[in-house]
Amino acid sequence: MRLKLVILDPVYRIFEQIAKRAGPIFVALVVLLTSSVVVLYYLYILPWIRAHWSPTLATVNYIFGHWLLLNIVFNYIMAVKTPPGRPPPNFDSPVSICKSCVSPKPPRTHHCSVCKRCVLKMDHHCPWLNNCVGHFNHRYFYLFCVYMTLGTIFVSLSIYQQLCTFFTGSPIRFLVSIATPAFSIIRAWISSNQLESTPSPSDPHLTAAPNLKVVHTEEYLQTQFWVSYEFFLCVGVTIALGSLVVFHTRLISRGETSIEKHINNKERRRVNELGKTYRNPYHFGFTRNWRMFFGIEEGTGRSWRHVLLPSTHKPTGDGTAWKTFSATTKCD
Numbered sequence: 001m002r003l004k005l006v007i008l009d010p011v012y013r014i015f016e017q018i019a020k021r022a023g024p025i026f027v028a029l030v031v032l033l034t035s036s037v038v039v040l041y042y043l044y045i046l047p048w049i050r051a052h053w054s055p056t057l058a059t060v061n062y063i064f065g066h067w068l069l070l071n072i073v074f075n076y077i078m079a080v081k082t083p084p085g086r087p088p089p090n091f092d093s094p095v096s097i098c099k100s101c102v103s104p105k106p107p108r109t110h111h112c113s114v115c116k117r118c119v120l121k122m123d124h125h126c127p128w129l130n131n132c133v134g135h136f137n138h139r140y141f142y143l144f145c146v147y148m149t150l151g152t153i154f155v156s157l158s159i160y161q162q163l164c165t166f167f168t169g170s171p172i173r174f175l176v177s178i179a180t181p182a183f184s185i186i187r188a189w190i191s192s193n194q195l196e197s198t199p200s201p202s203d204p205h206l207t208a209a210p211n212l213k214v215v216h217t218e219e220y221l222q223t224q225f226w227v228s229y230e231f232f233l234c235v236g237v238t239i240a241l242g243s244l245v246v247f248h249t250r251l252i253s254r255g256e257t258s259i260e261k262h263i264n265n266k267e268r269r270r271v272n273e274l275g276k277t278y279r280n281p282y283h284f285g286f287t288r289n290w291r292m293f294f295g296i297e298e299g300t301g302r303s304w305r306h307v308l309l310p311s312t313h314k315p316t317g318d319g320t321a322w323k324t325f326s327a328t329t330k331c332d
């Protein structure tokens with residue numbers, strides 16, 4: 001085991017260096033891709049929705065989309081900008097000493113080898129934020145992931161009907177010919193001006209030619225390309241980020257961080273071998289775990305409104321002292 005760690009140590013260090021140096025590039029990539037989705041939505045999707053959907057549905061789409069956008073932008077900026085929290089230098093009741101910082105570590109604190117410092121209730125180092133996820137920005141990170149996933153699902157569903165008109169005119173036939181969009185995109189790229197294709201019954205941009213073939217305008221091809229780009233980017237992000245949301249939702253429901261998951265699993269196996277039952281000391285039951293995570297416990301004066309709308313409230317506690325579960329603790 002020790003030999004394996006020694007061999008892998010240079011590999012870990014290379015990854016740490018990449019994570020550190022590539023952090024600003026990852027952040028720029030998030031901003032660039034998100035901005036492209038928003039701009040394309042205004043340019044190509046909203047006009048189509050206004051022309052084809054009922055005024056009520058179009059208004060609901062508009063309001064819902066902007067509510068998601070507000071939460072995505074707010075939580076991302078806060079997750080990037082908010083320091084995750086570091087232990088005070090003169091902390092007088094540590095549970096251990098950090099070998100790297102040579103300083104006292106409060107409970108749930110771990111050392112980040114990318115940031116080269118200890119982080120309160122550290123979850124992980126996130127290159128997409130160029131920041132550690134810890135006590136003070138954990139809520140922003142999680143809400144960003146949730147709202148971004150909802151946003152990409154929302155955009156994918158809003159686009160789907162329009163996308164179908166480009167290729168088959170029918171959602172069912174579109175599913176059969178799912179490979180067609182990629183093919184059309186390649187054809188659109190190599191075409192300098194115009195492209196011949198099979199007519200689509202609900203195509204708003206086509207102009208019929210005498211031989212019943214259709215000559216697509218450059219504007220049509222541009223719309224086709226960007227709508228396809230928007231759809232496939234959003235579907236890809238939904239799958240990737242959606243999986244991360246599921247993973248973190250399970251962790252928060254159990255009152256543990258990503259790092260503590262490994263510690264708890266190891267400890268559970270050890271205790272089970274002794275014939276006893278292990279319990280995570282920070283697991284207070286599903287409802288209370290979530291209320292604590294969002295900082296909306298009873299008596300704080302905060303509610304789910306502070307989760308559904310941007311809020312800069314701090315989490316409960318300073319991240320150095322943690323209540324632990326005991327047999328007498330009230331559990332939801």
Ligand SMILES: [Zn+2]
Pocket residue numbers: 098099100101102110111112116117118119
């Ligand atoms: Zn440290």
Ligand SMILES: [Zn+2]
Pocket residue numbers: 112113114115116124125126131132133
């Ligand atoms: Zn870090």
